Amino acid sequence: PLCIQLINPNTSLAMTEVMAQTARSVAAGDTQIVAVCPQEGAPSIEGHFDEAIATLGVLQQVKAGREAGVDGHIIACFGDPGLLAARELARAPVIGIAEAAMHLATMLATRFSIVTTLPRTLTIARHLLHQYGFERHCAALHAIDLPVLSLEDGSGLAQQKVREQCIAAKKSDGSGAIVLGCGGMADLAQELTLELNIPVIDGVSAAVKMVESLAALRLTTSKHGDLDYPLEKPLSGRFAGLNLR
Numbered sequence: 001p002l003c004i005q006l007i008n009p010n011t012s013l014a015m016t017e018v019m020a021q022t023a024r025s026v027a028a029g030d031t032q033i034v035a036v037c038p039q040e041g042a043p044s045i046e047g048h049f050d051e052a053i054a055t056l057g058v059l060q061q062v063k064a065g066r067e068a069g070v071d072g073h074i075i076a077c078f079g080d081p082g083l084l085a086a087r088e089l090a091r092a093p094v095i096g097i098a099e100a101a102m103h104l105a106t107m108l109a110t111r112f113s114i115v116t117t118l119p120r121t122l123t124i125a126r127h128l129l130h131q132y133g134f135e136r137h138c139a140a141l142h143a144i145d146l147p148v149l150s151l152e153d154g155s156g157l158a159q160q161k162v163r164e165q166c167i168a169a170k171k172s173d174g175s176g177a178i179v180l181g182c183g184g185m186a187d188l189a190q191e192l193t194l195e196l197n198i199p200v201i202d203g204v205s206a207a208v209k210m211v212e213s214l215a216a217l218r219l220t221t222s223k224h225g226d227l228d229y230p231l232e233k234p235l236s237g238r239f240a241g242l243n244l245r
């Protein structure tokens, strides 16, 4: 049986729970999902500054997961904060939800659209498209223009806006699939896929199945080259605990 560590890089327990439930709903029968978030950090991640703050918590959780012997780590924030740094620390696979969703979309359609939260985070999604080499696969990016935590306020407004943006994207973008650009949207993908009759992809679910696939293939993060464990050096203060030895 596998143990997968699901890391919510923001500190909102409600979002962590939404993602954990979705992860468990798609995980294989004997796969255990351990959902965590940093003790300290930002309640939501909505820009470059928030991502920088969140990265330390992600790395602390990855180290804890490595010591616990998890079979994979999921960075469950659409900016994939700290992904490569986490891969240096980890032995097991580390999958970001944006990367996972984008990869799946490219296997289902020649072009996909992204629907995320605030307009200012569209740039982060664009940076990821460039970094992952998916720029030519992404037809368009849309924002519901509501903050991340509006998805947790119980009003249903954010969820309705996501649905509207997905319907508009299907009609106007010429893309064949839609990527949901926030971990907090994880529970919307299956219903929207059925209603819109288009693959609407959630990165949390995608990442769970990718970790299971990599584990089944006995494939783990490469330690040859730039993703080898960090060079040993005396880290000071709050960073001291990050040393692997």
Ligand SMILES: O=C(O)C[C@H]1NC(=O)NC1=O
Binding pocket: 010, 043, 044, 045, 046, 047, 076, 077, 078, 079, 116, 117, 118, 121, 148, 181, 182, 183, 184
């Ligand atoms: O960038 C976003 O809109 C979504 C991103 N922020 C966050 O706190 N979790 C996320 O998935």
